[in-house]
Amino acid sequence: MSFRAAILTLYPAMFPGPLGHSLAGRALAEGRWALETVQIRDFAGDRHRSVDDTPAGGGAGMVMRADVLAAALDATTVRLPGLPVLAMTPRGAPLRQPRVRALAAGPGAIILCGRFEGIDQRLFDARDIEELSVGDYILSGGEVAACTLLDACVRLLPGVMGAPASADEESFESGLLEYPHYTRPQEWEGRTIPQVLRSGDHARIAAWRHAEAALITRSRRPDLWERHGGGPVPSPSGARREDGDDR
Known part of the structure; x- marks a missing residue:
């Protein structure tokens, strides 16, 4: 297995979703890549399994907590060392084909899917996380963006497309x-x-x-x-x- 993806999410049931069909789904069934999900709530420390709180300084919505996300991320990186950590956020660098090709040529990725108003900045300050955006619009969460990223990568893996040159x-x-x-x-x-x-x-x-x-x-x-x-x-x-x- 050369390419592995681990998705940190509040909604594991959203996966594999579209990634379970067509080229990506066939490649997943053939073992050309692997996909797993990590339920962020499993790393919450209270009985309510809280993953968010009100924004410091006031304002609408809720913010995902750095301590809970760090616990989920650290456990995943220990289990899957060497994988780059990505976060799908609107403020991230635009995802472009050269970055897709570089990711597809690597061992895979750990992908953090944000929700609510966003993620406590201290997580990005304390961990090596690359922020990526799939467009200048707002989604309900990072899961759909993660599917987009992975679909773009998986189709470039060896043996996934029938005619590799068709991508050129x-x-x-x-x-x-x-x-x-x-x-x-x-x-x-x-x-x-x-x-x-x-x-x-x-x-x-x-x-x-x-x-x-x-x-x-x-x-x-x-x-x-x-x-x-x-x-x-x-x-x-x-x-x-x-x-x-x-x-």
Whole structure:
């Protein structure tokens, strides 16, 4: 077993959830990766199994306690040494494909799923925890974000995808969004597959795909386009949008 994931959560029943289906689920059943959950409440010290308390300084909501989370985390890291500890939080660094690839190439991860208003800052100050975010929006907790992270990692594990090379041209792998895809039938509702994709000319097809990826990235994600290097959109012969068959 090369990749292991341990999820610290108040809701263990949410797992494996979607990770039990499709590529991730098949890989889990085949033993290509392992998943376990840790119930945070099991490490609470009072009879009510309290994991949160009111925020210092006042304010709405509740804050997850550092002492309870540290007890759960420490017990897990002792049992699974060497795994990076991640916390899914809105203020974390944006999760991007290079980080996904690095995690997938490693031994796995311990993932802390926050709830309520957040986690006592002292936990982050006292433990080596990498905060990650899956987007600029708020979820009810970190569990759904953890599923997103693990799905992105597991599909890159050896033997999970039938054709490993299929991941190489996906969105974000080259810094660009992915080019458009087509399949049969050749004509649908008066729309045809671009002629260049039917030409059999692999050089023209590659040029067309790159140009389309650049056009889509520049128009839909200017932030990605800027990180990619900006500049003029390439338009090699036969690779630009044309009236007629090419769109």
